[in-house]
Amino acid sequence: MADLNEGRGRDLPRSRARFIAFGVAAALVFTALAGRLVQLQVVDGAAYARRAATIGTVELPIPAARGLVFDRDGRPLAVNVPSWTVKARRADLPGPRTRIVLGEVARITGVDARSLRTRLDAYTGSPYDLIPLARGIDRQAALVLGERAGQLPGIVVEAEPVRRYLDETGKVDGTLLSHIVGYTGPVDSTELPELAAAGYLHDDAIGRAGVEASYEEELRGSYGSRLVERDADGRTGDVLETVREPVAGANLQLTIDAEMQRTATNALRWGMDAVGVEQGVTIVMNPQTGEILAMVSLPAYDNNKFATGISGSDYQAYLTADGQPLRNHAIADIYPPGSTFKLVTSVAALEEGVTTAGQRWPTYGCYQIPGAPAGQCLFDWNRQGFGPLDMTDAFAVSSDTFYYQMAIKLGVDRLGAWAERMGFGNRSGIRLPGEAEGIVASTAWAQAQGRQGVFTGELAQAGIGQNVIAVTPLQLLNAYCALANGGTLMRPSIVRGTADAGGQLLEPAAPEVIGPIGASDSTLRTMRIGAREVITTGHAYNIRDLRLPGALSGKTGTAEFGAETPEGTLPFHSWFVAYLPSAPGATDADLAVVTFAYSAVVPGNVSLEVVKYFLQEHYDLDQDLRLDPRDFSLVAAN
Amino acid sequence: MGVVTSTFGGAIARRPWRTFDVQLFVYLALLIAFGIVMGYSASYNDPAPAGALSQPVKTVIWAAIGLTIFFVAASLDYHWLQPFSGPIYLAVLVLLTLTLVLGTNLFGAQMSITVAGLDFQFSEVSKVLMIVVLASFLASRRERIGRLSTIVGAGALMAMPTFLVFRQPDLGTAMVFVAILAAMLFMSGASIGWMAIFTGLVVGAAPLAVGALQDYQRQRLFCFLDPYADAQDACYQLVQSLNAVGSGGIFGQGLTAGRQNQAGLLPVQSTDFIFTVVAEELGLVGSLLLLGLFALLIWRIVFIAWTARDALGSMVAVGLAGMILFQVLVNVGMVVGIMPVTGIPLPFVTYGGSSLISLLFGMGILESVRIHGEKPTF
Structure with missing residues (x-):
């Protein structure tokens, strides 16, 4: 028996004062918490309840359709067509296995995996934002990605309008008017802070050359906004109401025949x-x-090459070509x-x-x-x-x-x-x-x-x-x-x-x-x-x-x-x-x-x-x- | 209770469990039950995928495992801890290092290791184990307890685990480690003067620690000062929590009927913000009931510390009381917006096997302190 009681002789003295101090501290903690609860739930309860009814929403922009461009006889020269864009939501990507997911996306779309990674890493906004990784992918690839959504967490395929530039016969051929009509391109992250103040979104397009650039304000129109439910993780849900309808950009008739x-x-x-x-x-x-x-x-x-984001090699080719085509x-x-x-x-x-x-x-x-x-x-x-x-x-x-x-x-x-x-x-x-x-x-x-x-x-x-x-x-x-x-x-x-x-x-x-x-x-x-x-x-x-x-x-x-x-x-x-x-x-x-x-x-x-x-x-x-x-x-x- | 048969020197067989602390057991059992009910409500609209166990069922399983460990710990004479404190300390360091190296990414922090499909957070276990290690150390100091070397030694023991969890980064657990250290030193009788000096140093170094944080951690940390300034982003969670707590009123909106909770508007509602669900659905009445249970539990643990026969038992109790008090303060304080937003679980109630099992292990040691610390009755 003695061995069991061995330690008791080496006991530390216990300070009554310190035990009382601990008790007082604990009492203070519980009093403070209880007091705050009373304040929140009884005194200000009604005000918080009102806030609770509205705070689970976020106002999101509704893009306006970009204005079309016609020639003086009404022939369409710049139109909007649906296009498929692969986007990623970083919060849903599977951590270290993201590489595998991106590799699979690259295989299906034929886009270089490194460029997907670069676009993903370049984005510094919220992890719940959809980051465009590749625009203008073909319909077949979009369908395959859609079917395999379950195996590709964090990857979303969205239909977005992109510009198509036509010639005088309505054929897709930008070379006839590229210097006049110009082109739009994605907003890049370095200019985003300035543009965001003017209502541009991180995945927005902006006029880069020609009339697309000089008439950007008219063509862009004014974006609307809607109130959307948002959950605690920042994901958005159902649309509650449209706050402001978007106003489509103005269609322009050029002086050009x-x-x-x-x-x-x-x-x-x-x-x-x-x-x-x-x-x-x-x-x-x-x-x-x-x-x-x-x-x-x-x-x-x-200019059609620019509409979905021109590849580096194509751009280099234009820069070094005889006669400076750009x-x-x-x-x-x-x-x-x-x-x-x-x-x-x-x-x-x-x-x-x-x-x-x-x-x-x-x-x-x-x-x-x-x-x-x-x-x-x-x-x-x-x-x-x-x-x-x-x-x-x-x-x-x-x-x-x-x-x-x-x-x-x-x-x-x-x-x-x-x-x-x-x-x-x-x-x-x-x-x-x-x-x-x-x-x-x-x-x-x-x-x-x-x-x-x-x-x-x-x-x-x-x-x-x-x-x-x-x-x-x-x-x-x-x-x-x-x-x-x-x-x-x-x-x-x-x-x-x-x-x-x-x-x-x-x-x-x-x-x-x-x-x-x-x-x-x-x-x-x-x-x-x-x-x-x-x-x-x-x-x-x-x-x-x-x-x-x-x-x-x-x-x-x-x-x-x-x-x-x-x-x-x-x-x-x-x-x-x-x-x-x-x-x-x-x-x-x-x-x-x-x-x-x-x-x-x-x-x-x-x-x-x-x-x-x-x-x-x-x-x-x-x-x-x-x-x-x-x-x-x-x-x-x- | 009956007699637990054991091979442990036959000692237990001769000790009927008449000194088993029923109050302690009742309080923790009620807290666990509270946790299961609130976990049920928090996951009400979030059913488990087919084939997987639902959250309350998992909690019941973990509670069963935890209670088994509780009774085993209660039946063993807690003095076994003293010679094992060295190996326990090494195990803590190894496990925390492993977590840092292997851990998977959960909400931006490496916090768990998956063993056989069960996410296990060693940082939770390490809190209780470090209480044991510190208790052994302090108990061994005896008359030297008032010296500076007590504080330096205890601080040195705590430094490495604190650094490892801070690097994960798990700011919450690091803070709990520091709180445990402070509580145990204070109650052990360490020099008040030296403690004051070290407290000053820690407070002085706090800006450095804040500087080492990731942006998202820092933003969340300071939300409580003015949550509505950034209601849509960094402080979104806190704002949601305050609105839910406030709209709970006196009697609450009813179990499984909390609007914010059931709409999925609360952040990580089963874990860090479980108290928000309590406040929203059960109102002030339910919140105070839960706080009251914690107060009773802590009171009982402090009582055990006061009456324990020896320093080891007393120090373990003090460490657990300090830990639980600190976690309640920070977790509930965060939910009601008087404490920074950090990821510290609410003991027994927050969903999570590692926290529950570790706590029950600690509570088991306390029962052992009661059972095996009493004077022999023969």
Whole structure:
């Protein structure tokens, strides 16, 4: 027995005070808890009961249908189609076995497992949110995933609308209009905090390029919201009520005529292929309203690839492709305008009193720059010179030495001021992302480069649109539109107004005016006659033989750029810009067109041939006067 | 009770169980019954999948296992614990380390190991085992009890398990370990002055521990200060709980009729928030009844501590009383919004086999203290 009682002798003394203290502490704990219960359940019970009735709900957004995009004849260009998206809810994924689940999803959908994992890990929101892992998976894969839902915890397949971009026939083909319509893409996590304030959701889409981006607000509409039951784990259940109905985004009717866009695309592609050019632009515009009827920038890209999230390799391919297909060369890039810029020099010279319309000036094979050492002269393209010319004739034959004299007499700042009045050096304000400003030389511009001013040689070259002048194709066309409509610089527009679901115009947007260019009617009339003479007596060659419904007027241009080739010549771009009034000199033209071909180093003017082809097709002429621009004997240069 | 036959030195056979503490047994039995009833209600709309046992049935099975252990522990002379305290301590460290390494992920914390399909939370068992280890240590200190080395030694023993559960991360159990240590040191007669200094140090280090927490833990921790500030996210659980408790009123909405509970709006209602169900469905009356049972139980355990024949028995009792009191305070306090939200179970009532079995093991030792600690009557 003794062994059992062994420990008792080593007993610790027990402190009565400490036992009482423990008892008091316990009493305090129970009193505090009981008191709080009385407060919650009796005193404030009714208030908590009221809260209890409403707190199990959460307000969730109802996405609005994105507005559709139509062309001016109501052809659908951007539509919403259902698409399948694989999503994951992290709270339901089976912990360490998530890898196996993702592997299975990858096998069924054909999407790389690593990219699924990356999207899952990149999301930092609530574990109960559905995280989109792969969009635009095919129907078959969606069905298989649906059937196997039991074996794939945490994986959900949802039907979501995605954008489809169509061509003029309704075929799924984004390449015709990608630079205009643009595309939408998923919101990414870095920009989400800012966008969330504007009501964007973590799995939302947002316009990334073209009209999709610049008209994002109109197209997106306004999201509604509904009250949904929510359980303690944060899962949502039945919809209780709709708090706010979503308002679908506005449908837009573009100013674009998709058929004309196709005609212009075909003509440009033909010309570019004929001479092996990598970049080209054709824009068609209504000079009276500023509406863009067609705007082609080649090469183009397929915006449908972006609608469901473009793959890294496809995107890389676009970034490194020849001709920069992702850039809209019509507005985003600037090029020397060459002789087409002589319009500006002419208007400035007439308005500033440097010359009168009838005054004749000598022309030269090579023009000696005043103040420069003897023998340092600038060539005319025609190295014999043309003899004395008045303004109209000089414009028609595009005499360089005539315009060197005009530019030097004007000075760079008066020339530059007129260039700006005609829309150069500033964004036109067309509502498309990424428009460039261009370069117009001035004393201030030269000083910003650390020089005292523009050199006389540069000034002379500015007079023929070379060296210190750079424009977007749209700026150039818009300047000729101002000439064609009697002197008003219009703001180029791309959207005609809102449309109904069938694409018919609901609310037309009023044409916007940038301002009058400020030249007198007589000056402009002189230049319109000159532009007509370019076609009839100048060297625009056989385009005069087209049986067009009007008196085509315009200007060719060849713009040297870059570095000399081993043969001692410079590569050059080719331009042709034209408009079609009812009669020579009239201001009623409703169609103007420009074509630009990058580095089109052939004897002929490929842009002229492209416009010729476009006009033949657009006016459905039974003529085909196209010439091979590579044929030197048909030179129609400058 | 009858006579329990045992091979343990024949000692038990000669001791009739007339000193078996009936009060202790009644209180804990009522608490277990309370837990089964509330578990039934909490899982009322959440039926077990076909072929699986329902939650109340599982609790009954666990209670049966636990009561078996209870009676075995009661029948054995608790002095066996003293020589085994070393191996028990090693076992605690090994099991907690295993849990940390192998544990599966449950609501963001690695808290259990699955043995033969039964999720077993070693952190629950380790609480009772650490009480035994500390009791042995303190009982062995005798007249040296007032020295600083008592506090340092006990703190050193507790440090490793506390660190291991904190890393799981199981903040709740880590806090319980600290509470057990404090209660046992205080009641053993350790130096008040030194304890005050160490308490100051722990309080001073608290911001460091808070800094080591995951974001979600920190957010939940501070919800109780202003739950409605973030009612939709971090403090969602607490807000739901307060609304349910408040809407219970005096008499409650009736068993299995609590709106929040039955709508699935309460967070983990069978486990950490089981008291919310009590308050919502049984009202103030039921809540106070349950708190009263706990008060009686703790009173009885403190009585056992006071009357125990030796320090080992007294210290085990003190540790269990401190543990249960602390868990009631933190769990119920969390439910009613006066304590931070941490995952500490309500003893006997919260659904979970490991907690129940461990507690019954501890209660069995207390019965043994009563039975085997009495003076021989012959």
